[in-house]
Amino acid sequence: MFVLVVGGGKVGYYLTKELIESGHEVVLMEKDRKRADQIADEIGSIVIPHDGCEGKYLAEAGANRADIVAAVTGDDEDNLVICQMAKHHFAVRRSIARVNNPKNERLFKHLGVDEIISPTRMILGSIEQDIPVHELLHLAALGEGELELIEAHLQAGSPAVGKAPKDLEIPEGCSLFAVIRGGVAMPLRPDTIMREGDKVIAIGKTECETLLHGQLIGNAETADAR
Amino acid sequence: MKTVIVGCGRVGATLAEIFDKAGHEVIVVDTSTMAFERLPSTFGGSAVRGDGTDEDTLRRAGAEDADVFLALTEGDNRNVMASQVAIEGLAARRVVAKINDPLRAAAYAELGIATLCRTTLMADAVSAWLGEPVSGASGVRSPSGTHHGGEHHDLSETPASEAPDGGQPVTAREA
DSSP: OEEEEEOOSHHHHHHHHHHHHTTOEEEEEOSOHHHHHHHHHHHOTTEEOSOTTSHHHHHHTTGGGOSEEEEOOSOHHHHHHHHHIIIIIHOOSEEEEEOSSGGGHHHHHHTTOSEEEOHHHHHHHHHHHHSOOSSEEEEEEETTTTEEEEEEEOOTTOTTTTOOGGGSOOOTTEEEEEEEETTEEEEOOTTOOOOTTOEEEEEEEGGGHHHHHHHHTOOHHHHHHO | OEEEEEOOSHHHHHHHHHHHHTTOEEEEEESOGGGGGGSOTTOOSEEEESOTTOHHHHHHTTOTTOSEEEEOSSOHHHHHHHHHHHHHHSOOSEEEEEOOSHHHHHHHHHTTOEEEOHHHHHHHHHHHHHTOOOOOOOSOBOOOSOOBTTBOOOOTTSOGGGSOOOOSOOOOOOO
């Protein structure tokens, strides 16, 4: 597979090295001449010391025959343009963008970037999973961004504890499909009784969130009552 | 007419002054407050410090539902992104992005953004003055294609260099 990597920072550098090791054909574009030379010294002449946002240099790098373009610079706007140019001007099949500002994820997806990797979101998710939360945890946006993968950590006061999904009013367009209990994942069936400490995994439309929150976490009034 | 200008450089500040004097509502956004010194003391519009590619910032600045949205920072890609945020998220009606790379300017005109390419404009101006042949791509390049979110039309068969050149004033596009 021919992969065009744009951005020779830490991510681009290690990505390129790993791809070469796995036997792929790789070209790396890095606009900073010094940085480009430095990488080229180590991994050879597959580094193009030019701006991957410029159509001219993308063409020179062989963008028109790339299977995948990975835009991993530190600037979201650059990554967006690289992916859009790759897709629409060079008909690259798959574009991957690194997104630093999680707020840009939806826009990028909407504008046709095939895959979005957000290190900020990943670290944030990891931190949120470590601290007890009384809210729904967003694991990922799916589809065109209108579906969310959600985790609910059931606390003692949760209205769902001691009940099975069939006893709850699950909003339409939403599915509770798995539970993590004691670190083990298992399917959540309509008659599985949920326990305190369970992590319920659900998928549903963004609008369902409030309803789902009431069913699994409890709303503000129930919290006050206990 | 509500006009939002992202990037208060020479061009941005000049247009802000012109539109303000003409009685239009003008909102200028720049990441640096220093840039606002380019605005005349008589400027009656609003100047907001912030990132013009950030939807929330633009919303807070009151950029929603703008009749005209001009992305004029010194970064081509920032202008591209700000324009797309304006079209997709803020329902801006007429959007112009300054893109100095001619290839990128042509490509984005095909994706539905009116583009302004200083490189081509200046090259043409100098050539014309010298009596040499010009590309003819004067003014703002009107969008020659449309952009509907995820469904892009395929540009692979039409190299951007052959894109039909507008050279006409910006025409309204449907967001």
